[in-house]
Amino acid sequence: MLSESYEVDYWDPFATDLLGEPGETDDFTDGLSQDFAKSKWSLRSNFALWTIPLILSCFGILMIASLTSQGGSGITSPYGLPIKQLLFLMLGFGAMIVICVIPLSYFWRMSGFFWVCSILLVGATLISGLGVKVGGARRWLNLGFIQFQPLEILTLAVTIHMANRLCASRLDAKQCFLKMSLLIWFFSVLFPLFQPDFGGIILLTGICMSMHVVNRGWEYPLKAAVFLLSFFALMIYTADYRMGRIIAFLDPWNDPTKSGFQIIQGLVAFNNGGILGMGLGKGLQKLNYLPAAHTDYIFPVIGEEFGLLGTIVVIALYSFWTWKCYQLYARSRDQARSVLIWGMTVSILFPLFINLGGVMKLLPLSGTPLPFVSAGGTALVFMWVRVGFLLRIDKELSDHEARYGVLDG
Numbered sequence: 001m002l003s004e005s006y007e008v009d010y011w012d013p014f015a016t017d018l019l020g021e022p023g024e025t026d027d028f029t030d031g032l033s034q035d036f037a038k039s040k041w042s043l044r045s046n047f048a049l050w051t052i053p054l055i056l057s058c059f060g061i062l063m064i065a066s067l068t069s070q071g072g073s074g075i076t077s078p079y080g081l082p083i084k085q086l087l088f089l090m091l092g093f094g095a096m097i098v099i100c101v102i103p104l105s106y107f108w109r110m111s112g113f114f115w116v117c118s119i120l121l122v123g124a125t126l127i128s129g130l131g132v133k134v135g136g137a138r139r140w141l142n143l144g145f146i147q148f149q150p151l152e153i154l155t156l157a158v159t160i161h162m163a164n165r166l167c168a169s170r171l172d173a174k175q176c177f178l179k180m181s182l183l184i185w186f187f188s189v190l191f192p193l194f195q196p197d198f199g200g201i202i203l204l205t206g207i208c209m210s211m212h213v214v215n216r217g218w219e220y221p222l223k224a225a226v227f228l229l230s231f232f233a234l235m236i237y238t239a240d241y242r243m244g245r246i247i248a249f250l251d252p253w254n255d256p257t258k259s260g261f262q263i264i265q266g267l268v269a270f271n272n273g274g275i276l277g278m279g280l281g282k283g284l285q286k287l288n289y290l291p292a293a294h295t296d297y298i299f300p301v302i303g304e305e306f307g308l309l310g311t312i313v314v315i316a317l318y319s320f321w322t323w324k325c326y327q328l329y330a331r332s333r334d335q336a337r338s339v340l341i342w343g344m345t346v347s348i349l350f351p352l353f354i355n356l357g358g359v360m361k362l363l364p365l366s367g368t369p370l371p372f373v374s375a376g377g378t379a380l381v382f383m384w385v386r387v388g389f390l391l392r393i394d395k396e397l398s399d400h401e402a403r404y405g406v407l408d409g
Contacts, residue, residue, distance in 0.1 A: 006297060017102075041398040043100075046328070050096065052321040053372050055381065056314070057089050062374035063301060066281045067294045069243045081294065081375060089375035092384030099388025104337070111161040115184075118157040121150035122191040133286050136241070138195050139234045151192060152382040158188050158207055159343035160389075166215040167336040177220035181212040198235060198242060199354070199366035206341060206350045214342045215335070249364040262297065266359050269300035277307030293338050294375040296367050314373075318352060328394055337393050344386045 043050065065082040077395050107114075125131035125138045132140035132147065162184060169176050185208040192200040205228060209221040236242040244259050252260025269285040272278060283304040286293045293301050303311045325345040332338040348371050355370045357363030369376050371383050 017156070040402075041395045043391070045398060046394045048321065048323065048324045048389070049328070049394065050387050052317050052324075053384065053387050054093075056317060056372040057092075059314075060298070060314060060370075060375070061085050061089065062280070063298055063305075064294050064375050066283070066305065067106070067286045067298075067301060069281055083378065085375055088380045089384075091377075092381040094382055096384045096388035096391065099385055100391050102392065104340075104389075104392060107160050108164050108336070111157070111164040115154075115157040115161040115188075118154040119148065119187060119191065122154050122195075124193055125150060131302065137197060139197050139200075148378040151197060152378045154188060154192075155200075155207060155347055156382055156385060158184065158204060159211070159347050159386075160340065162208060162211045163336055163340040163343050166211060167339055173216040174220060176216050177212060177224070181208055181216075181221075181348075182224070184208060188299075192407070196235075196239070198239075199368050201235075202232070202354070202366065203347075203350055203368075207347050208344050211339060211343045215339050245364045245366075247261065249361065252361070262291050263361055263365065266297055266300040267361065269304040270360075272303040273307040273310075275307050275309060277305050277310055280305055293366075296355060296369050296374060297359055298370055298374050299356060302373075315356075318349075318371075322349065325390065328390060328397070331397050332393070337396070341390065341393055344389050348383060348386055 012314050013186060064085055065079075068079070104214050121141060125141050130143070131138035132139055132142050134140060139151065140147055141147055159396050162181070165180050165184070165407045166176065169180060171179065188204050188208070190202045191320060192204070209224075209228075213221055236246060248255065248259040248263060252263040254260060256264055265285055269283065269290060272284065278284075283301055285304055288298065290297055299311065299314075306313075322345065325341065329338055329341045329345070332341060351371050354363065354366055354368040355374075358365045358368065365395050372380065
């Protein structure tokens with residue numbers, strides 16, 4: 001386990017100069033606090049932050065194995081996909097540990113560079129030979145030795161850069177929204193607009209607006225909502241397949257064999273499960289009746305095999321994890337860390353709400369995977385990177401509390 005313990009002699013003039021007086025913090029001392037303060041932080045300190053995602057990830061691998069064991073979802077190999085997902089889980093867990101040991105001050109300094117590079121990676125998907133076209137959209141980047149979705153990198157970079165710029169700015173709420181939040185949003189959604197990736201644009205919009213709200217208030221995001229809603233309505237109206245999703249959402253039984261097929265089969269899966277479910281591996285909808293059962297429609301499969309009780313347990317795990325994130329947010333007295341906690345949490349919860357809303361016919365379908373559970377290597381790895389950031393913040397807060405004690409208010 002990661003564990004560190006440091007001692008400081010507060011009578012040492014060198015240490016006192018570096019640490020400053022209680023209540024005085026800056027990027028330099030924040031980065032050095034781990035070297036001088038007494039801290040017993042380890043992965044056991046706030047284990048729910050990473051054990052709950054680990055439980056969800058392992059459960060997701062179990063469900064993927066259940067789906068592929070009988071050739072479900074059109075997959076011929078019964079072991080290939082779950083083993084691949086396990087490897088990505090190990091990679092993601094390793095990335096989490098790496099993030100845990102890097103001071104946040106490094107990411108503050110490099111946030112703009114990471115953001116620009118991530119935008120260029122998304123733009124590279126539009127280049128012939130680099131971008132991979134799947135289902136009419138170029139959302140994958142093929143570098144020869146690896147293929148991934150750069151949007152996952154962009155959403156992470158946007159979260160870090162927004163937290164950094166919002167908290168470093170001395171602009172008032174209006175100027176901050178116009179000159180910072182709106183510009184970051186615009187350049188971030190520019191290339192996804194041409195891929196096209198409507199779900200990614202919705203996610204980036206939610207992250208940018210919610211982070212502005214928590215730092216500068218509701219006023220200007222609400223005023224901009226009229227423009228944003230008109231923009232989204234135009235995107236839907238000008239694309240037949242998006243209009244088809246809206247129509248299927250409103251009345252899937254109007255075309256039950258085509259546009260409404262997936263929605264209906266998902267509801268059938270929930271109905272088959274009843275209260276206690278049909279049992280692991282005994283679900284029927286996964287046998288090529290339910291498209292994309294291993295990705296964005298894995299929750300109905302959980303409902304069929306584990307019933308209403310199983311779905312409640314899964315939602316309870318997400319809810320408890322969110323509560324632990326809120327406790328971490330409440331502990332932080334530093335604005336930049338607080339906004340970053342909020343952004344990392346929201347960037348996981350938004351896909352959760354979009355996925356659950358889509359499969360339960362509360363929202364139109366968007367193809368968004370269920371965080372930590374659905375098959376998908378890029379999404380899983382970067383979900384774990386977000387967990388790493390939350391753990392790093394928890395560590396720095398623990399170091400600060402060891403130095404100065406817990407501050408109230």
